[in-house]
Amino acid sequence: MTLTLESILLLVLVAIFWGATNPFMKKGAVGIEEVKAKSGFMQLLQEIKFLFTNYKYMGPFLINQCGSVLYYFTLQTTDLSLAVPVANSLTFLCTAITGKILGESKIHKNTYIGIFLILCGTTLCCFDKMNAIQAESGL
Template sequence: MALTLEAVLGLATVSFLWGVTNPLMKKGAQGIERIKSHSITSQFLNDVVFLVRNFKYMIPFLINQCGSLIYVVVIQQTDLSLTVVVANSLTFAITALTGIFLGEKKVHRNTYLGIILILLGTTVCCVDKMDSSS
């Protein structure tokens, strides 16, 4: 399958939506560890109720799921081997950058090096697919 500009933009959008919302969902779920129940079923239900009632979790979650819908559309139009690699690697990089922005933890310089290598590798994969489909 040919890699089009629309597919690249779709993958970038998916990665952005997933990457930005992952740390926000983590932040929104804070406090769930304090919920204790007497059975596994009760624990599960209480956890779900806590998350559903928590708008700081639900808003990023719903945006994240919009990214998943776009992913399903993009995956139908592009080569699966490229789609998975690009979406997951860029999501990782964007999650790391968002975490840095939110002040989650002090970042080691290797993290920045890893992000640069991810972006370079993703670019090489996309350029290779564009060249081979022409």
């Protein structure tokens, strides 16, 4: 497997697709707790119907799933030990930032510290993997 700048950028794009859509899906799902049915199975069907007929939920959900498809294809050329932490950690970062932009809640200072640490850790993982690949190829 090789690591390229393109792979890293694709993983960042995946994280943006996943993270930026999470707060929108949360907003789109508002009201699902009002859905009631007589049995557990009918409750499940009613909730699925509620979500699938709600464009405020389905729009972000489809974008989120595009991120999953992109992630699947990116895994073909990217080392799994790098792809998973980069995509997942940056997803949390994108979710926090998007939530802040949407006014969900005030970001606590610990969240800012976490964002900084995520960026540092992700950068170190990428540099380490790139250095390991360069050492293997004798560059």
